[in-house]
Amino acid sequence: MGTFKIEGGHQLKGEITPQGAKNEALQILCAVLLTDQKVTIHNIPNIIDVNKLIDLLENLGVKIQKIGSSSYTFKADDVHLEYLQSEEFKKDGRGLRGSIMLVGPLLARFGKGYIPKPGGDKIGRRRLDTHFEGFIKLGAKFRYNREEYFYGVEAKSLKGADMLLDEASVTGTANILMAAVLAKGTTTIYNAACEPYLQQLCKMLNRMGAKISGVGSNLLTIEGVEELGGTEHTMLPDMIEIGSWIGLAAMTKSEITIKNVSWENLGQIPMVFEKLGIKIERRGDDIFVPEHKKGYEIQNYIDGSVLTISDAPWPGFTPDLLSIVLTVATQARGSVLIHQKMFESRLFFVDKLIDMGAKIILCDPHRATVIGHDFESQLKATTMTSPDIRAGVSLLIAALSAQGTSTIHNIEQIDRGYQDIDSRLRAIGARIVRVD
Template sequence: MNAFEIIGGKPLKGEIVPQGAKNEALQILSAVLLTEEKITISNIPDIKDVNKLIELLGSLGVIVNRLNKDTYEFEAKEINIDYFASDDFKQKGGGLRGSIMIVGPLLARFGKAAIPKPGGDKIGRRRLDTHFLGFEKLGAKFVYDAENHFFNVDATALKGAFLLLDEASVTGTANIVMAAVLAEGTTTIYNAACEPYLQQLCKMLNRMGAKITGIGSNLLTIEGVKKLGGTAHRMLPDMIEIGSFIGLAAMTGSEITIKDVCYNELGMIPSVFARLGVKMELRGDDIFIPAQSSYEIDTFIDGSILTISDAPWPGFTPDLLSIVLVTAIQAKGNVLIHQKMFESRLFFVDKLIDMGAQIILCDPHRATVIGLNKQTQLRGISMSSPDIRAGVSLLIAALSAQGKSTIFNIDQIERGYQDIEERLKTLGADIKRVDVLPSGH
């Protein structure tokens, strides 16, 4: 079993380039199924979840050419629809939560799709209702095969409709948009997600010949077209990585420059870290974070304890709450972290408490962090990563801690972060991959 062994407590220094956005990749890659023409996509992160989806596209019959480390060319000329019935598909599709994203494009272009019940993070329930309710409104019929855990969807004639989404789901909105671009008539999606990644998808589809208006708002209007053509697309840098590196710099007292961040697409991420007291400077399109010996959490105007919570975009992304929580451990002051969207994403705090953090877990959604103000260092321990974001939060804690930490289950981290060990080493981190027996953690 692979694990990371980390000797912490050392300040880091240098430049780091964020990878392409994982959450954008899963949508953009699925969109190649909407046309038989070539699509070139660059800045693709080399991570497990994305590579699994590329492999799945290849198994479906998409011609995949890797032009260089982060650029691929896709040509979905002939798709093998019978592949859905295979055990191979059940295995590949079931092991990847993002596999749900191929349903919309396949329905749009071929009128049918199937998907095994997806896997993914253990961070609480993630309903797929938004996807399927949307497809149904457009005229699709689906049957859940409980025995084989398969969703079978039939949509021989999709027609535009008015949709009011039950939640502003990013993947749900993306999937419905991809189904609607080739549907007959006009589709209106209200309470649509409007994350930068979804805006990227809509802009790409428009370059392919789709007619989508309202991009960047929660009201999208899609006029169906007969067919789509090829295009080239470059993905945004991963905003979750950028936030993770801001937190890392603060926790370890390091001077770090995060390169090419597409600052205008980061929303309120920089301002939330600024409220924790983290200083940063925009230099061109790079974020420079100076080494800070201490940083102080802001309060509300009336002096009460600051609350940081997640919300649909342009609110603060839930994927960074665990990073904010870890960053607050060594701040001066207190903060309440309120994770509204997922009910078990804060369950990793017991490991941080074992390291010496002062955290009160109020309930599955809320934790109060009492900052140590760098008066006491965390201590290294052995621990296991429960999900992608918690895994990186524990990694940041370990890099700031005194002594040796071992993190097991690093597959979870590597599902979302490309070459993380090598990139941290270039900053001076003492981290190495070891093969260990997972006893005692």
């Protein structure tokens, strides 16, 4: 188990470039199974979760070639379907939440898709019903081995269908979409997720020969085609990492420029941080966060009531940044209610912040009230363990702003979502050391 030692209380300065988007990568990489032609993908983040998925694809027989620091080619012209029934696959698939998105492409092209109950962050229950209900509506037969927690869907052919998703699941929409592009007839998906990463998947599939309309809306129409061809695709920068660096700059009173952020795909992220009183400047396609010498003040609602920041499906605020926002609020001027609607365990990391001196009231598993210190009382260093990717980075940001030297264990959780985070932070002045 790896550990970070962080000497906090130092200002940072410089430029940082966000990695490719983790949540986009997990969808895009699975889509290479939809064709036997070569697919070239750029800006792939070098992180544990993505590398695990690349290994899974290679074990499936996909020919993979690294052609640059973050660019790969994939060719799925000799897929080993027997691997799906192996004990090795049952073990490998469990360690990665994104492995569920292998099922749609495999079902569409080969008539069968299997997956063990996937792992990932322990942030609460994340059910798979939306995925499999969509496959069933397309004509697949579903089976589940309760003893081995092993899911399967099979179909001789898929037929287009009209469906209303019970939730606007990003991975569910992506999975059903990838199955539907090779189904016979027309499929409509209402209450579809419309995140930028899902839009990226649609645009890539259309370049491969799919016929998807309604991209960017919550109603997708897919006319099935016989086959798809190869393409070239570049991933967006990771919006969660961008939000993390905004929060880091504010908490450490640092002057940081975040490069090439793809402003048009950030949605409400800049506005939410501005509601916390954080100044953000747009400079071309970069974000400049100036030094907040006098701190930052949370805006109340226009009637004077306490601000609530909550998550919602796109274009609402992403749940992946609520942990960051909560941490940043601990040093703000004023109070805010954080409402995490989607996952019932995501706020349980706040006890670590309370140990560091933060004033937080955990109202219930979904809501926490933060009373900011206004930097009058600095957080104190402590020893902690990273419970998941986003909470881990939130604790890292807290440690970088705290007085003294903090220790964070289980940093593999952070490495699952953030590429070379320690060396990139050292480049802008952070005092962080990785201890294996």
